[in-house]
Amino acid sequence: GAGVSQTPSNKVTEKGKYVELRCDPISGHTALYWYRQSLGQGPEFLIYFQGTGAADDSGLPNDRFFAVRPEGSVSTLKIQRTERGDSAVYLCASSLRNSGEGTQYFGPGTRLTVL
Amino acid sequence: QKEVEQNSGPLSVPEGAIASLNCTYSDRGSQSFFWYRQYSGKSPELIMSIYSNGDKEDGRFTAQLNKASQYVSLLIRDSQPSDSATYLCAVWFSGGYNKLIFGAGTRLAVHP
Numbered sequence: 001g002a003g004v005s006q007t008p009s010n011k012v013t014e015k016g017k018y019v020e021l022r023c024d025p026i027s028g029h030t031a032l033y034w035y036r037q038s039l040g041q042g043p044e045f046l047i048y049f050q051g052t053g054a055a056d057d058s059g060l061p062n063d064r065f066f067a068v069r070p071e072g073s074v075s076t077l078k079i080q081r082t083e084r085g086d087s088a089v090y091l092c093a094s095s096l097r098n099s100g101e102g103t104q105y106f107g108p109g110t111r112l113t114v115l
Numbered sequence: 116q117k118e119v120e121q122n123s124g125p126l127s128v129p130e131g132a133i134a135s136l137n138c139t140y141s142d143r144g145s146q147s148f149f150w151y152r153q154y155s156g157k158s159p160e161l162i163m164s165i166y167s168n169g170d171k172e173d174g175r176f177t178a179q180l181n182k183a184s185q186y187v188s189l190l191i192r193d194s195q196p197s198d199s200a201t202y203l204c205a206v207w208f209s210g211g212y213n214k215l216i217f218g219a220g221t222r223l224a225v226h227p
Contacts, residue, residue, distance in 0.1 A: 033215075042203050044217070048214070056214070091159075101147065103161055103164065106151075106159050108157070
């Protein structure tokens with residue numbers, strides 16, 4: 001079946017602009033995660049959804065970052081007033097359940113560049 | 116502070132040799148451990164998971180876990196140039212934390 005998909009694959013924006021990054025998880029996966037990966041680092045947790053609700057948003061760096069998953073499937077990560085430090089690869093992952101036994105499958109990522 | 120530490124490398128091994136990748140973690144209560152492979156410009160891909168102390172083998176890959184020492188490793192036998200990638204160690208931190216925490220990764224280079 002289809003894996004996790006993310007759009008766009010690349011996004012270049014100017015400082016101060018608003019961006020939306022989309023994630024379409026594997027069908028049937030109720031858990032969805034957003035991570036951010038900077039060069040030379042591992043993925044850093046941002047937020048986790050169980051169904052429609054954000055079960056854990058403790059990794060969001062500040063209130064410029066927000067994510068939604070209104071129908072329990074597709075999720076959108078929204079970044080307001082982008083800053084150059086927001087430049088990174090934003091990865092989405094999904095799993096059947098949020099537990100140590102729930103393998104997380106990653107999408108191809110969105111490379112965000114803030115000029 | 117939940118931490119996962121790896122040597123950033125690069126680890127350079129000749130083709131056909133055994134590559135040994137190591138990882139330590141901070142939480143003694145962790146029970147689930149994963150190795151992901153990430154090719155340059157691509158997303159992480161799960162190659163191994165391990166939950167019990169000891170060795171777990173899958174083809175050319177062997178994961179080793181020692182919970183008492185808070186240490187997990189990945190051995191790649193008969194290394195191939197196609198194994199050249201960054202290997203990410205990930206640990207599931209439970210006990211209310213409930214997150215997968217990644218190390219920074221070790222870059223492996225297999226040269227012919």
